[in-house]
Amino acid sequence: MTVSIKRLNASQADFISQLATLLAWDDSVDHQVNESVRHILHQVKTRGDQAVLEFTEKFDRLTASSVAELEMSQSRLQQALEAIPQNQRVALQQAANRVRDYHERQEQKSWQYQDEDGTVLGQKVTPLDRAGLYVPGGKAAYPSSVLMNAIPAKVAGVGEVIMVVPTPDGVVNDLVLAAAAIAGVDRVFTVGGAQAVGALAYGTETIPAVDKIVGPGNIYVATAKREVFGTVGIDMIAGPSEILVICDGKTNPDWIAMDLFSQAEHDEQAQSILISPDAEFLDAVEASINKLLPTMERADIIRTSMTDRAALIHVADLNEAAKVSNRIAPEHLELSVESPEALLEEIRHAGAIFMGRYTAEALGDYCAGPNHVLPTSGTARFSSPLGVYDFQKRSSIIGFSAKGADRMGRVASVLARGEGLTAHARSAEYRIKSDE
Structure with a gap:
């Protein structure tokens, strides 16, 4: 044809x-999908591990007596790395090396400078404490996605990378687990769907809450990420x-x-x-x-x-x-x-x-080497590829000298009183030297 x-x-x-x-x-998301996702997220938020277990049994046909049973040990990840064919292991390692080398060049450093009054200004760059990585499971297994999401996080210095991956009917993909071992993923839970997103966003008794959720998924995963945005950061709605x-x-x-x-x-x-x-x-x-x-x-x-x-x-x-x-x-x-x-x-x-x-x-x-997590649907007009910068945040540093506080306090006073914010003005004015 x-x-x-x-x-x-x-x-x-x-x-x-x-x-x-x-x-x-x-x-636009189907109304039924929205309702289903909101229900799942509410259950996970209020009932924690028990809700995760019930939804995992319902959607992935996987029964466990505790969420701890759904965690893959580091030794299991290493076992997967050793079990895959050598050509796959070599290819994964080569890809990981190139991805790591590229992303190490994206690292942003803290900086400071001093103005003429001796006032110190700058920016402190710090990594997120914990990031969550969603990886599709079952038939759609993407070890490349593990590398592209986990390696920038580790390069950024994220303290802990938590990976969730569904294993429908208990089918585990060793290539995905091997990629997690190579990328340095800290913990892996065989949980998927909106319930996994909810667990990462809100935390449960066993799965820790993260600061940001990244990684691709189906319509339920994408909808759940959209719903929890604000409680946690997300990479994008792809x-x-x-x-x-x-x-x-x-x-x-x-x-x-x-x-x-x-x-x-x-x-x-x-x-x-x-x-x-x-x-x-x-x-x-x-x-x-x-x-x-x-x-x-x-x-x-x-x-x-x-x-x-x-x-x-x-x-x-x-x-x-x-x-x-x-x-x-x-x-x-x-x-x-x-x-x-x-x-x-x-x-x-x-x-x-x-x-x-x-x-x-x-x-x-x-x-x-560059990241394959990219803006879609015209959003490249204002968005960038996933990178180390997505796992770092910036804090402004402001340290006024007495002379600087006097000089700029006068400016702040005028502007604050212009806005009708008297406490702001007086707070600045306390640091102004008398003109007497």
């Missing part, structure tokens, strides 16, 4: 409205995965088709877009899509994604391609062109930018 991909042309009068329709994604490729028409069309597939295979809502000034190349890539699709294991998911949400966009030149890309603000952006550095100058909004024909987005998902 031939896949017909939507075609857009940037020169058309209604292009902007067509593009808006293409990008539209309904992130939408479907996206890839946008800008190509000058000189890359092998099979390569580009497979790059588009690499995101389309995530789920039916994933979005794959190709922009090129070469109309014949768009035809060639569409032909490659139809040639290669029958060879794919997840062909049905890819077909739906490509039919419903993909697009081939014709533009006048690469400059216009960059403008269209900036309007989309994609999660993943491939610059498959002769001079990616020149085009990079025109790019303002993207989660991750993949430079040149040989830089497949898939490398970024696993082992390039």
